[in-house]
Amino acid sequence: MTETSTAPRSSTLAALVASRGAAIMAHRGTPGVAVVENTARAAIAAVLSGADIIEIDVTGSADGIYFAFHDGEEERLLGRDVDLLTLSSREIRQFCFARVSTPSGDVRIETIDQVLSALWRRFPDTLVNLDRSWNNWPDFLQVLDGFERGSQLILKSPVVGGHLEHLQDHPVKYPYVGICRTIAEVEIVLALADVNVVGVELLAPTDSSPFLDPTVLASFRDRGALLIANAEVLPGGPDLFAGHDDDESIFGTGPGWNRLLDLGFDVIQTDWPWLLRESIEKRRASTGRNAQARVLSP
Helix, strand or coil, X not given: CCCCCCCCCCHHHHHHHHHHCCEEEEECCCCECCECCCCHHHHHHHHHCCCCEEEEEEEECCCCCEEXXXXXXXXXXXXXXXXXXXXCHHHHCCCEEEEEEECCEEEECCEHHHHHHHHHHHCCCCEEEEECCHHHCCHHHHHHCCCCCHHHEEEEEECCCCCHHHHHHCCCCCCEEEEEXXXXXXXXXXXXXXXXXXXXXXXXXCCCCHHHCHHHHHHHHCCCCEEEEECCCCCCCXXXXXXXXXXXXXXXXXXXXXXXXXXXXXXXXXXXXXXXXXXXXXXXXXXXXXXXXXXXXX
16 A cells, blocks of 8 residues: 655654653564574564564665665675675575574575565564665665555665655655764754654764763754664674673673663664663663653654
């Protein structure tokens, strides 16, 4: 069913944050030994593990079919030196994930439609953050128009690169989060016209980043933005928020997730949703503190 409304649709995410105080986003779902990231089973497992939002990566085939897969991870996940972006959907459907099987057989790459349909059959109110789709706008936006629960989808992209014009031109105003590395990029996002901006994902490589300054964060909140931080740890990748991440929270002695909650982040992305949920509940019970709940203006 095509949605044609141009009205802002930020109320779903805002209501979630208002009710939770701090929402948990599961990075690529919650995989396990026989459950692969970016699959319907991983998404369902994440909800059962305490996640409020599921982050799913998007990869487009050469013939315009969209799969739930993080491009660049082919060798790790498939055991093949291939680039899905250059392959047809028929070729992609032939691949099985390496070293993973279930009693029902091998596990294959799923389309975005398969993941969302299976997730929403089980948990129809779950929000989904679609990552890495921006290089396929505007075509992918038209695909999303066919989903009945489009208001439960959250798009995001880097601020630079010419992606934002596609959102401005598209008639359906999907909730949007800008990925920001600097205050200047936040300013660009918050000043956007004809885009349903609901928040900013802030990247802070070190503790000297202005995104760890409560005054700076308050200025973003005052303009109606939800604040999103990444706590997941990327293999070989940079610190996404000054090292206050899953590893520090679980295996280290630093503040970890508590630092993000003290700063008032509304959404925290993690690979460990059940442990973050437990941490938030313990924090609430012992101190009454939590991430601040704020309702966005339309």
